Amino acid sequence: xxxxxxxxxxxxxxxxxxxxxxxxxxxxxxxxxxxxxxxxxxxxxxxxxxxxxxxxxxxxxxxxxxxxxxxxxxxxxxxxxxxxxxxxxxxxxxxxxxxxxxxxxxxxxxxxx
Amino acid sequence: xxxxxxxxxxxxxxxxxxxxxxxxxxxxxxxxxxxxxxxxxxxxxxxxxxxxxxxxxxxxxxxxxxxxxxxxxxxxxxxxxxxxxxxxxxxxxxxxxxxxxxxxxxxxxxx
Numbered sequence: 001x002x003x004x005x006x007x008x009x010x011x012x013x014x015x016x017x018x019x020x021x022x023x024x025x026x027x028x029x030x031x032x033x034x035x036x037x038x039x040x041x042x043x044x045x046x047x048x049x050x051x052x053x054x055x056x057x058x059x060x061x062x063x064x065x066x067x068x069x070x071x072x073x074x075x076x077x078x079x080x081x082x083x084x085x086x087x088x089x090x091x092x093x094x095x096x097x098x099x100x101x102x103x104x105x106x107x108x109x110x111x112x113x
Numbered sequence: 114x115x116x117x118x119x120x121x122x123x124x125x126x127x128x129x130x131x132x133x134x135x136x137x138x139x140x141x142x143x144x145x146x147x148x149x150x151x152x153x154x155x156x157x158x159x160x161x162x163x164x165x166x167x168x169x170x171x172x173x174x175x176x177x178x179x180x181x182x183x184x185x186x187x188x189x190x191x192x193x194x195x196x197x198x199x200x201x202x203x204x205x206x207x208x209x210x211x212x213x214x215x216x217x218x219x220x221x222x223x224x
Contacts (some may be wrong), residue, residue, distance in 0.1 A: 017207075024170060057147075058147075061142055066224070076179065080180070095223075098218030101212070102213075103139070105183070105186070105209065109186050109205050109212075112202050112208060
């Protein structure tokens with residue numbers, strides 16, 4: 001597991017994680033305990049979510065947190081963008097600024113690790 | 114949809130569980146084999162926390178609830194030094210502060 005592959009994996013899985021969150025958010029509305037396994041959005045969302053988690057575990061082997069953390073934090077940006085586009089949520093400047101601060105914060109923790 | 118406080122509370126619980134899982138994954142990644150008990154316990158916590166997340170999503174906007182997950186980085190940064198040789202430093206503290214400010218801003222942006 002080289003550093004390059006680790007970085008590539010995280011960069012690719014970042015928007016996928018965000019899209020998984022969108023699916024899970026949509027699925028949560030109509031979630032019923034009885035027939036949750038028939039909820040397509042839930043199943044696909046969980047599958048992508050799980051793939052992203054496994055990707056992260058493998059990526060940990062090959063690259064430093066100082067590099068991975070800033071990349072993983074991009075997921076929050078993707079999620080807010082997709083929330084606006086696909087879920088029609090209103091994103092104000094506070095939310096954008098908050099996400100920017102989170103990006104900086106997660107990156108700093110990565111640099112300090 | 115306004116984001117309800119109970120949904121925020123559940124996501125914060127989620128971050129505790131997911132932090133424990135991440136610490137377990139980190140400890141497990143340093144083992145000789147990638148298949149180890151840390152991995153399985155971490156995955157179990159991941160599974161339980163996912164159920165919590167689904168419940169929380171019913172109560173608010175994704176653009177408010179999802180960024181809260183960044184708090185898990187704060188918990189991991191604070192707790193990981195107990196289990197490894199990593200130490201706290203100024204950079205990490207600044208990062209923790211930045212995340213907390215960011216989360217507060219997003220909470221403010223949800224009003």
